[in-house]
Structures are given as structure tokens and as C-alpha cells.
Amino acid sequence: MTRFIRQRKKNKVIPGFALSMGITLAMLSCIVLIPLLSVILSLSGTTFAEFLATITDKQVLVAYRVSFQCSLIAALINCFFGVLLAWILVRYRFPGRRILDGFIELPFALPTSVAGIALTTLYSDSGWIGRIFAHIGIKISYTLIGITIALIFIGIPFVVRSVQPVLEKLDRQYEEAAMILGASQSKTFFKVVFPEILPAMLTGFGLAFARGLGEYGSVVFIAGNIPYKTQITPLIIISKLEQFNYDGATSIALTMIIFSFVILFSLNILQARVNKVTKV
Amino acid sequence: MKKPDVKSFKTGLLLGLTLILSMLVFSGCGASQTSSTPQEGTDDAVQAKAPVEITNVSYDPTRELYVAYNEIFQAHWKKETGQDVTIVQSHGGSGSQARSVLEGNEADVVTLALAPDVSSLEAAGLIEPGWLNEFDKNSSPYTSTIVFLVRKDNPKDLNDWDDIVKPGIEIITPNPKTSGGAQWNFLAAWAFAKNLYQGDETKTQQFLADLYANVTVLDSGARGSTTTFVENKQGDVLLAWENEAYLSLKEHPGEYEIVTPSISILAQPSVAVVDEVAKSRGTEEVAKAYLSYLYSDEAQRLVGKNFYRPSNPTILKEFASTFNLTLPLVTIDDDFGGWPAAKAKFFADGAIFDQIYKQ
Numbered sequence: 001m002t003r004f005i006r007q008r009k010k011n012k013v014i015p016g017f018a019l020s021m022g023i024t025l026a027m028l029s030c031i032v033l034i035p036l037l038s039v040i041l042s043l044s045g046t047t048f049a050e051f052l053a054t055i056t057d058k059q060v061l062v063a064y065r066v067s068f069q070c071s072l073i074a075a076l077i078n079c080f081f082g083v084l085l086a087w088i089l090v091r092y093r094f095p096g097r098r099i100l101d102g103f104i105e106l107p108f109a110l111p112t113s114v115a116g117i118a119l120t121t122l123y124s125d126s127g128w129i130g131r132i133f134a135h136i137g138i139k140i141s142y143t144l145i146g147i148t149i150a151l152i153f154i155g156i157p158f159v160v161r162s163v164q165p166v167l168e169k170l171d172r173q174y175e176e177a178a179m180i181l182g183a184s185q186s187k188t189f190f191k192v193v194f195p196e197i198l199p200a201m202l203t204g205f206g207l208a209f210a211r212g213l214g215e216y217g218s219v220v221f222i223a224g225n226i227p228y229k230t231q232i233t234p235l236i237i238i239s240k241l242e243q244f245n246y247d248g249a250t251s252i253a254l255t256m257i258i259f260s261f262v263i264l265f266s267l268n269i270l271q272a273r274v275n276k277v278t279k280v
Numbered sequence: 281m282k283k284p285d286v287k288s289f290k291t292g293l294l295l296g297l298t299l300i301l302s303m304l305v306f307s308g309c310g311a312s313q314t315s316s317t318p319q320e321g322t323d324d325a326v327q328a329k330a331p332v333e334i335t336n337v338s339y340d341p342t343r344e345l346y347v348a349y350n351e352i353f354q355a356h357w358k359k360e361t362g363q364d365v366t367i368v369q370s371h372g373g374s375g376s377q378a379r380s381v382l383e384g385n386e387a388d389v390v391t392l393a394l395a396p397d398v399s400s401l402e403a404a405g406l407i408e409p410g411w412l413n414e415f416d417k418n419s420s421p422y423t424s425t426i427v428f429l430v431r432k433d434n435p436k437d438l439n440d441w442d443d444i445v446k447p448g449i450e451i452i453t454p455n456p457k458t459s460g461g462a463q464w465n466f467l468a469a470w471a472f473a474k475n476l477y478q479g480d481e482t483k484t485q486q487f488l489a490d491l492y493a494n495v496t497v498l499d500s501g502a503r504g505s506t507t508t509f510v511e512n513k514q515g516d517v518l519l520a521w522e523n524e525a526y527l528s529l530k531e532h533p534g535e536y537e538i539v540t541p542s543i544s545i546l547a548q549p550s551v552a553v554v555d556e557v558a559k560s561r562g563t564e565e566v567a568k569a570y571l572s573y574l575y576s577d578e579a580q581r582l583v584g585k586n587f588y589r590p591s592n593p594t595i596l597k598e599f600a601s602t603f604n605l606t607l608p609l610v611t612i613d614d615d616f617g618g619w620p621a622a623k624a625k626f627f628a629d630g631a632i633f634d635q636i637y638k639q
Contacts, residue, residue, distance in 0.1 A: 059634065117507065124512040141512065142497050221507075225455060225498045227637040235500065239457040240629075242375040244400055248629065 046247045054251040067233040071212030074151035082159025090167040112217030120222045142224035150218045155208030162204035206267040331364040337387035339374035345586040374460040388567040391551045393461045396619045398550045411552040420548035421574035422588035426468040428539040429518040429525045441472040445490040452515040458500040465519040468545040471610040489636040526587035546609040
């Protein structure tokens with residue numbers, strides 16, 4: 001009984017809960033839920049056999065692998081560099097820090113095709129950076145490496161901006177205490193700092209990964225788009241659309257949505273677990 | 281105990297929804313108000329002579345052509361009827377442009393890269409059947425063809441289709457499955473190989489497989505391929521629309537050369553009035569005039585100056601120094617049995633283009 005009362009009290013504390021919930025639900029429906037549902041509804045003309053045949057076509061399977069592999073690697077690299085970047089921005093004071101801080105969001109602001117074209121030019125074997133790698137026989141633009149680089153560019157703000165506020169709030173006294181108690185620098189980082197930023201890093205990882213799966217604009221320029229080699233799933237969706245094959249495009253899109261949802265959902269669960277562990 | 285809670289929740293929900301709806305309605309009103317602002321300076325003009333606006337939804341490489349054409353059409357229409365006309369232009373990949381019209385982009389006329397894109401609008405009921413014969417020459421006021429763009433002095437000595445399938449040659453061409461225009465490239469190569477092997481389809485398909493095995497970057501659109509070849513210096517040869525190739529020559533003088541192969545295809549971009557839209561906006565007359573004036577001598581010369589081949593044979597001859605007019609050109613109707621047959625045979629899912637990559 002006491003528990004119940006406490007809960008009712010809690011509800012009252014949030015002002016206008018019902019109103020804000022109403023607005024949220026309406027907005028969410030208009031912008032997210034209804035479009036997602038329409039994806040499923042527009043499949044009604046397809047039989048299950050057709051659906052299965054479309055999503056298990058070999059060319060499509062290879063494209064899933066390319067998309068998942070590149071997004072995963074890019075998200076992992078982003079975890080490392082993103083944390084490093086956040087660390088530098090939070091812990092050090094150096095000239096140009098604020099400007100660098102401002103640059104982080106640039107990948108969001110830049111039209112992705114512009115980013116794609118710039119990266120392609122830079123990393124092609126006649127470009128500034130690509131030329132160096134071409135000397136040692138590594139081709140970047142028009143290969144899987146190129147796709148991964150584009151996805152790193154697209155995804156890095158997610159990790160930095162997730163980790164940064166946590167690092168800012170992290171009390172430095174913990175680290176000092178660990179040091180005083182004789183922990184080595186690496187031990188301090190991995191036992192004291194890292195568990196604190198891990199949940200935020202996982203969030204950033206999930207966001208960057210999901211964004212990478214859906215990214216089209218920048219990747220089409222830097223990928224060679226060769227079937228069975230460097231074709232990403234969104235490109236296959238576009239090529240189906242181009243032939244007015246709406247059902248085929250929707251089937252593949254739905255598969256991607258399900259995959260992404262499962263991954264993000266498991267990440268959320270994992271994150272909750274990690275949170276619990278660190279809080280105990 | 282819970283009852284009042286649910287009730288207040290419901291009212292809140294209702295309030296929220298009403299708020300959102302009213303916001304939508306208000307923004308809708310705002311939009312319609314701005315669009316119906318009375319235009320100044322027309323008060324004295326006769327009703328029929330009020331300025332008119334039409335939208336032309338086109339594909340990528342026609343941008344420069346239509347900027348120039350709109351000017352001469354505006355002058356022509358003003359002289360004929362005394363009416364001012366403004367033309368809104370939209371460019372993009374031909375297929376996605378067709379889709380945008382399909383999904384509600386209000387175009388009075390479409391000027392797209394290939395007939396099937398216009399046919400898709402016919403299938404949706406936006407364009408009346410018979411559009412292909414509404415204007416001369418299958419509603420193609422200008423044509424083009426597929427040529428090779430190579431680097432200066434043609435270092436790999438590429439002169440014909442059988443040169444570019446040799447091992448080690450790197451080809452840049454867009455993907456025919458994402459770029460309608462690139463289907464012309466595929467079909468031109470097919471026509472060459474079919475002649476070479478006297479109609480043997482197995483060998484012809486192998487020829488195409490060899491050709492696409494040499495493709496190092498398969499961009500999603502024609503402009504993308506041009507960028508890959510010209511700006512990023514990839515590949516030895518770009519299979520390009522003749523008009524795009526000339527544009528690259530013009531922008532980078534002295535860096536590239538155009539090679540015309542021994543056989544190519546007559547690429548026929550299609551124009552049509554989007555009947556449903558034009559009717560509802562009352563622009564039928566001007567839309568029709570806009571497209572038929574493309575066939576006038578003045579416009580045909582402008583077409584030639586923009587590196588498209590004029591469909592008027594007399595004016596085409598005036599450009600004999602620009603275009604290789606002796607180049608034999610196959611056509612989609614005579615050599616491939618029309619677009620629906622060609623699409624089904626080559627570009628549908630699992631058709632020949634997919635097969636050559638599966639090998």
C-alpha cells in the first residue's frame with residue numbers, strides 16, 4: 001500500500017504527464033511509427049515465398065555481409081578513436097580546443113554525398129592520402145576499406161558526443177585515489193575510468209553501427225558498387241526502386257530494419273546489464 | 281482509484297493530438313496563403329494573359345540545355361501570346377525523377393532519359409496512352425549516343441568495343457540497374473558483340489561478361505561515373521553519353537579525347553506532357569507548346585550547340601563537324617524489340633545483366 005501511494009505521488013510530480021505523453025505519442029506516430037508500419041503494409045502484395053526469394057538472393061546476401069562487416073568495423077574503430085577524442089577534449093586544455101570541439105558535429109551537418117565525394121577524391125590512388133597507400137599496394141577508394149572509412153567519418157560524432165558528457169562529470173578524485181592506492185596508470189584507466197564510460201560508449205557504438213547500416217549518400221561514391229564485391233544493401237534497395245520493384249525494395253528494407261532492431265535491442269539490454277554492474 | 285487517472289490521461293492525450301493536428305492545419309494554411317499571393321502588375325492584363333508557371337522534370341545532363349532553351353521559349357511564347365511564362369527546372373537521375381512525379385511532384389512536362397521512365401507514369405494514369413506519338417520522332421526532339429572518353433592521346437589505343445574487353449583495361453560505366461541511362465551503354469556493347477558473333481547469344485553474353493569484368497567502378501549514376509573518371513582519374517575508358525563526353529572535353533580542354541566505336545546505339549530521350557497535372561493546373565496549352573517548340577529550327581540548333589543530336593536531319597547536317605554522322609546506330613525498336621522486351625531480357629532481376637555477374 002505504501003508503495004502504491006509513493007508511485008501515485010511520483011506520477012503527480014511530473015507535471016502534465018498525460019499531455020506530454022499525448023504529444024509524444026502523436027509525434028512519434030506521425031514521424032516514426034506510421035512510416036515504419038507502412039513499410040510492412042506495402043508488402044501485402046508479396047507472397048512469403050517471393051519475400052524469401054528476394055531476401056536470400058546471393059547478391060543480396062553478399063550485400064548484407066558488406067554492410068554489416070563495414071559498419072561493425074567502422075563502429076569498433078569509432079569506439080577507440082571516439083573515446084580518445086572525447087578524452088583529449090575533456091581532459092586537456094590546448095589552443096584550438098573549442099574549434100576542434102565544434103568540428104565534431106561537422107559530419108552531421110555536411111550533406112553526406114559531399115563527404116563521400118571529398119573522401120573518394122582524397123583516398124583514390126591519385127588523391128593526397130590514397131597516393132601514399134597506393135605506393136605500398138593498398139587501394140582504399142572503391143574497396144571495402146573505402147566504405148569503412150566513409151562509415152567512420154559518418155559515425156564518429158555519435159561516440160564522441162555520447163562519451164564526452166560522462167567524462168566531464170567523472171570526478172577526478174577517483175583516479176587520484178586509485179593512484180594513491182598504488183594502481184598503475186593502465187589499471188586506473190581500465191578499472192576506474194573505463195567502467196564509467198562503457199555504457200556511454202556502447203550507446204555511441206550502437207548509434208554509429210545503426211547509422212552505418214543505413215548510410216547511402218556517402219558510401220555510393222567511395223564504394224566501387226561492384227555486385228558480389230562492394231555493393232551495400234541500401235544500393236540494392238535503390239536499384240530495385242529504380243526498376244519500380246517496390247515490393248523487392250521493401251522486402252530488403254524490412255529485413256534490414258529487423259536486423260538493426262535486434263542488434264540495437266540486444267545492445268540496450270547489454271548496456272542495462274553493464275550499468276547495473278558498475279552501479280553495484 | 282485508478283479511474284480519474286485514466287480519464288485525465290485520456291484528456292491529455294486528446295489535447296496533445298489536437299495540438300498536433302491544429303499545428304498541421306495552421307502550417308497548411310500558411311503554405312497555401314503564400315502560394316496564392318496576388319501577383320503585382322497584372323491587374324490591367326486580360327485574364328488569359330496572367331503569367332503562367334510550368335515545371336519541367338528532367339534528368340541530370342540536360343541542365344545546361346534547358347537553361348538555354350527556357351530563355352528562347354519564354355521569348356517565343358511572349359511573342360505568340362503576350363503571356364509571361366516561368367519554367368521551374370528539376371534535375372536528377374531519370375528513374376528517381378520519374379518516381380518523384382509518380383509520388384506527387386507536380387510536373388507539367390517530363391523530359392527523361394528513356395521511354396520506360398515515361399511509360400511508368402502512363403501506367404500510373406498520369407500520362408494518357410499514345411504519348412510516344414504525340415510529338416515527332418517518337419517524342420524524342422533530340423538524341424544522343426554512347427561513345428568512349430579516353431585520356432589524351434589514347435595511351436591504351438582503345439578504338440572499338442573489342443579493344444576495351446581485353447584483360448587489364450579498366451572501364452568506368454554506371455550500373456544499368458540504378459541508372460536508366462547506363463542501359464544504353466550495355467545495349468550498345470551488346471549490339472556490337474551480336475554483330476561480331478553473327479547473332480550467337482552465348483558468345484555475346486560472354487563478351488558482355490568480359491566487358492563488365494573490366495569495370496572497376498560501377499557508379500550508381502552517369503554523373504558519378506564522369507566524376508570517377510575525370511576528377512578521380514580512375515580507369516582507362518569511360519563509356520559515356522556523347523553530350524556528357526563533349527561537356528567533359530569542354531571543361532578539361534586537352535586532357536581527354538572522344539573515340540567513336542564502329543557501332544553504337546541511338547539513345548532517344550523522351551518528352552511528354554503530364555496530362556493529369558497539366559489539366560488540373562490549366563497549363564495544357566503552354567506545356568504542349570513548350571515541348572513542340574523543341575522541334576523548331578531555333579531550338580534544334582540550340583540542341584546541337586549543347587552536344588545533343590538534333591532530330592531534324594537538315595539541322596543535324598549543320599553539325600557534321602561536331603558529330604560523327606557516319607557512325608552506324610542501332611535502335612531500341614528495330615534491334616531489341618522495344619523497351620519492354622529489352623528490360624525483361626536484360627535488366628529485370630535475374631535477367632542477363634544479373635547472370636553475367638553470377639558467372
